[in-house]
Amino acid sequence: MNQKTNADGFISVDDIRGQLLKVADRLHKSFKENFGAETIEKYVFESFDLLDAKSEVKVYLPSLTERFARERLQALLKAQNLHDHDAFDILFVCVHNSGRSQMAAGFMSKLGGERVVVRSAGSAPKESISPEVVEAMAEVGIDISQEFPKPLTDEVVRGSDAVITMGCGDACPIYPGKRYEDWTLDDPAGQGLESVRVIRDEIRKRVETLLADLINN
């Protein structure tokens, strides 16, 4: 994280390329049994491009890219049946991945513990999570301040057992053998903390019901 920036907080393209190659190298250590170096590098550079298209804050991108690429490779393992685990892979999708899907993912991670692997994405991700949403979740003891909006990618949908959409319309591709739910919820974008709390509590209830359902079926 201790990288040099210029006066605007940007780093050079050469620096970024060097950092992304290091990211690929680290991910290779974790995934070398299942994926070749080329596949891993492709995912890293593509993940960077996907985030880069949406973000003005270049200085954080290599570390966000590492987290995003790792998540995608883990989803790919699951999609290709290379990683057999007992946990349910659950994906929450909304338009911006800055409010509703982040709250749902936060609750599901906390309530589901090791029974779940949780991901979230947006059909048109924003640059950052809404501060009111971070605040409202912190009030109930869940820290999502380090999460970030991510675009919806194919392998993440394929690697999920359940896909919950919240107003992303028909942006989600549909695959057989998965559970799909569409939740109708107010959009917290631009709303004050009071309104966000109401949406947060509604999301918590729905997550509890979904989790109980998944475990009992």
Added chain:
Amino acid sequence: MNQKTNADGFISVDDIRGQLLKVADRLHKSFKENFGAETIEKYVFESFDLLDAKSEVKVYLPSLTERFARERLQALLKAQNLHDHDAFDILFVCVHNSGRSQMAAGFMSKLGGERVVVRSAGSAPKESISPEVVEAMAEVGIDISQEFPKPLTDEVVRGSDAVITMGCGDACPIYPGKRYEDWTLDDPAGQGLESVRVIRDEIRKRVETLLADLINN
């Protein structure tokens, strides 16, 4: 996060003060029922100083300060019996808060879910978490890349039901009515991924035993 930095990635003291006042203002929204504005501001500025003494990376400090101060205020609520919840508050302490206590906290959060509130600290915190430790935890699906070493503070010990030390010696103050355990574990500092994996798996086993114990007693 989108702040201007100078050529070395540093921001000015005036900018920092302004940002910390905004942090205090946000925390005030969450804690105003129990703490006055002065107390909250004191915790924010003190938390900044504590982190500042250990870190070279000034640009991230205001956002880390917010997370650290919020954690401390939540611990203070619990210590003063102002926040009654069913969850166990568990604190893991090692010397640097960059390896063992971070892995233990990661496992306890994941395995304990909503039954636990987990914190970690170091008697002499390092500047950042060890990359091998982040990597080893990512391999088992637990992302601790956004965690950061924090000094041990009094209210965090007072706000815990169980305090687990790992080689911090007698740096921990002892309060009555708490469960204390000292775990003897190899220090992952400076070790390669292979050795870190062995320590990680040992920590997981101990966390599972502790969690089962807490729940059944």
